[in-house]
Amino acid sequence: MIGVFEPGSDSARVYRALVSHPGTSPAQLAELAGLAEPRVRRALAELGRVDMVTRSGETWDAQRPDVVATSVLRGFDAWRSTVRETEEELMSLFRFARTRDxxxxxxxxxxxxxxxxxxxxxxxxxxxxxxxxxxxxxxxxxxxxxxxxxxxxxxxxxxxxxxxxxxxxxxxxxxxxxxxxxxxxxxxxxxxxxxxxxxxxxxxxxxxxxxxxxxxxxxxxxxxxxxxxxxxxxxxxxxxxxxxxxxxxxxxxVDADQELSAGDREILSLMASGATDDAISRRLGMSRRTVVRRAARLLERLGASTRFQAGVQAAHRGWL
Missing domain, CATH: 3.30.870.10 (Endonuclease Chain A)
Known part of the structure; x- marks a missing residue:
């Protein structure tokens, strides 16, 4: 398809002649394009397979150039996408093979x-x-x-x-x-x-x-x-x-009893959301000391050193 836009190619010369002279026979196209008639017929057959020219009896006409260009660009985009995908696959194999060196x-x-x-x-x-x-x-x-x-x-x-x-x-x-x-x-x-x-x-x-x-x-x-x-x-x-x-x-x-009390679940959810001990205390109506003690027990139970880590592990175990 791209040959239509490659100056000097048989497809480009035949297509250009048809753009300027619609309803032309192969013999006339051979003269206009400066090509032997068998080469013109091969170019017409190639262009016809991709709907860039149309035939009516013994004469031919060119499809609109803007339609042809859009089709060519669409095909080029698909080709470029395929090239990129193939490039990624080949680069993966390239790097893998070269781990040996x-x-x-x-x-x-x-x-x-x-x-x-x-x-x-x-x-x-x-x-x-x-x-x-x-x-x-x-x-x-x-x-x-x-x-x-x-x-x-x-x-x-x-x-x-x-x-x-x-x-x-x-x-x-x-x-x-x-x-x-x-x-x-x-x-x-x-x-x-x-x-x-x-x-x-x-x-x-x-x-x-x-x-x-x-x-x-x-x-x-x-x-x-x-x-x-x-x-x-x-x-x-x-x-x-x-x-x-x-x-x-x-x-x-993982293999321990995973049941949590409703209060511990609330504390854990608030901890995972970033709430401070004071905020948890006010939200749940319990003393700050109680929150600190229960939060520490939950961290220990999860084997976590930070509240973010505790939240990740609790979510992973289905506790939140």
Whole structure:
């Protein structure tokens, strides 16, 4: 279609001749356009397929140029939209493929589950302070490996290493993983629950991370696992973990009695709306001291450190 507006093309020359000389035969058009008649007939057939010319017996006429231009521009807009969508898809694949050569991010690609397990063991040996993790499906450890890793974690915690883990809320889909989680929590692991954690992640101290990435649509293979060394990228992963930790729900809250009294529900709703203790006291007709005490108990029950966080977690649990 765009050929109509490309000077010198057969379509443009034939169409221009028809604009100036309506009701013209192919032989006459060949003379007017300076083309051989077979080329004129091919151009007319092409233009006719997209309704830019009309035929009446042995003569032809041009569709209105403004109608043709609108049709061309509409097609170009659709083409441009397709190009943009394809660009986004290809760029996603481009970036994904080049994670294998992301030296600027100070990362290595771990090519197999066996290599991932081996690196995880090395990081466990080197940890001195804390391990932070985001645990979500899919799981690749069999029962024996899971038991071994659980025992290793229990030994590390007994030696004073702190563990904080964000689990996916669908933990019940894996009975073995759920049972292991409950045992590590009982032994001192700090655990929280998030409905849909974005990645699988383990951070040891502030020195290294193992990050598992789901491939984008159209990419071959399954997870890509990266070992991230000290870098701005690692710092970003640490900040992401801490942000998700603040928004996640403490694991003991998820399985606890979730009934609230009407008074606590009112206090929680007002807290989430940003009301001060004095405002809540006046609204509910209770002393400020009582409001402070009950608000503190609600924060503790939700495992929240701020009222905003308490509101997010309460809404997540269906308390508001």
């Amino acid at each position: 992301s030296r600027s991010l100070n990362v290595e690609v771990l090519d197999s589950p066996a290599e991932t397990f081996a690196v995880y063991e090395q990081l466990q040996d080197a940890v001195r302070d804390q391990v932070r993790g985001i645990d979500r499906p899919p799981y690749y450890w069999d029962e024996a490996e899971l038991a071994r890793q659980e025992q290793r974690q229990l030994e590390q915690m007994a030696a004073g290493i702190a563990y904080r883990t964000i689990y996916q809320e669908s933990k019940r889909d894996s009975p073995l993983r759920s049972a292991s989680m409950m045992r590590t929590i009982a032994s001192g692991e700090k655990a929280r629950i998030l409905r849909e954690p974005p990645v699988k992640l383990t951070i040891t101290d502030d020195q290294a991370a193992i990050l598992a990435l789901d491939p984008p649509p159209g990419a071959e293979g399954s997870l890509v696992v990266l070992l991230v060394h000290p870098s701005g990228f690692l710092d970003t992963l640490i900040r992401i973990f801490e942000s998700l930790w603040r928004l996640a729900v403490p694991a003991d809250v």
